[in-house]
Amino acid sequence: MSSAPIDGQRHPAIVILDFGSQYSELIARRVREKNVYSLIVKHTIDINELRLIKPKGIILSGGPNSVYDEGAPLCDPGIWDLGVPIIGICYGMQLMVHQLGGLVKIAKQAEYGKAPLKISNSTHLLAKVYQDSTVWMSHGDSCESLPEGFIRLACTNNTPDAAIANLERQLYGVQFHPEVVHSTYGMVIIANFIYNICGCEPNWTTEIFIEEAMNQIRYQVGDKRVLLALSGGVDSSTLAFLLHRTIGNQLTCMFIDQGFMRKGEPEFLMDLFERKFHLQVHYINARERFISKLSGIFDPEEKRKIIGTEFIRVFEEESKRLGPFDYLAQGTLYPDVIESAGINLDSKSGERVAVKIKSHHNVGGLPKDLQFKLVEPLRRLFKDEVRQVGRRLGLPEEIVCRHPFPGPGLAIRILGDVTHEKLNILRDADFIVREEIKKGGLYSNIWQAFAVLLPVRSVGVMGDKRTYAFPIVIRCVSSEDGMTADWSRLPYDLLECISNRIVNEVKGVNRVVFDVTSKPPGTIEWE
Structure with a gap:
């Protein structure tokens, strides 16, 4: 079993360079489904930062551009000499060919949708992939000629080089999208790359994540107090269970009832968390306060803004009354990190990180003068992974499987x-x-x-x-x-x-x- 570094920062085994593909997040999820830890980084990541991360493999995502577009996204050319196995998907493959001296041109016939894959060389990447199996195509450019040292692995009726490889340098490319369900052996190809080519081990499991997260929390928090705004959703509930198991009574949960929850929900949640699972939860009845603020308000964005602002004020008032607290726990997930408006690169992990708290996430953009330090143990998980963690921690199924519910609740x-x-x-x-x-x-x-x-x-x-x-x-x-x-x-x-x-x-x-x-x-x- 692998153990986390003392600061809790596990390096990803597979790094995905994002070139603007709608599927980048899906690629990361597919790799994790094989129990291998993956993270998405900007395509502009410096080669020295990649060396610090020490990935076992790199995936170049697709993207909407042509390699000849003005301002087309490029990667550091030093990546090709990093000595790490690399696979380019769609645009990622075209970029590999382009930067290594091959030729990419507008295809005579664009290819979108399903196509049968005709395999000429099944070594390594295409092992156990059936001949004429379906792959999902979505491209307008194609490779005209391959760089020196590359060979063709497969083609389709319209794409001569649908899969390519430089076996000596462990560089691979596929013109199709193995990450989508329409590619029938896509997961086999991904498994071949991460296991057989990169040598990754399946050590990203729910049990290992919980162990590493608990170590990280103990290291970060020590003996200090932590405050969590508990909404009853799967994210904050899973986080509450994780923190309670790790630091016990150092955790204080605050449940703010703003009057916009579903029928019987506040009563159900308080009974569940406080009386059944013995979490320290402070119930704040702010129903009339919130509802009065929305009197005569029709515009949905104004509603959201008013609710968010009032939530901050209530949270601030109550945290001072219950405090002091050194840390604020948030159920931030990896999609929140990826999709946040401001994105910077963490020079330590290479991960794309948010430069601000999302305005509608949990407590919704806290005042700077609260002076909280953030605890975000779930920030590297996708929603389905959070559900798995919740189940493992003993979270009731009625919480684990709850449908998403908007922060402003029934008001919107x-x-x-x-x-x-x-x-x-x-x-x-x-x-x-x-x-x-x-x-x-x-x-x-x-x-x-x-x-x-x-x-x-x-x-x-x-x-x-x-x-x-x-x-x-x-x-x-x-x-x-x-x-x-x-x-x-x-x-x-x-x-x-x-x-x-x-x-x-x-x-x-x-x-x-x-x-x-x-x-x-x-x-x-x-x-």
């Missing part, structure tokens, strides 16, 4: 102004949606399922009487990461049951509609 699922009446209506309708989906055994197959309250009224007939009431929108989507999503095809009988229950049980609603919009063009949330 009520279009227009927020009132007590509308909150009560939405809570009841939302509860029915989720309850019936769970009864139907579909909850775990859906990324998010919830109700939305529209700021209009429509005419209806109930009990031979005219009604003029609100419509409820049912919103259910399937997704892997929330970046893209498709609307879930719920059975008609389930939709009928949900609709009947809502109009019969929720006072103030006389119409139910079903949202069949995917992302893009829509978003998952309505506001």
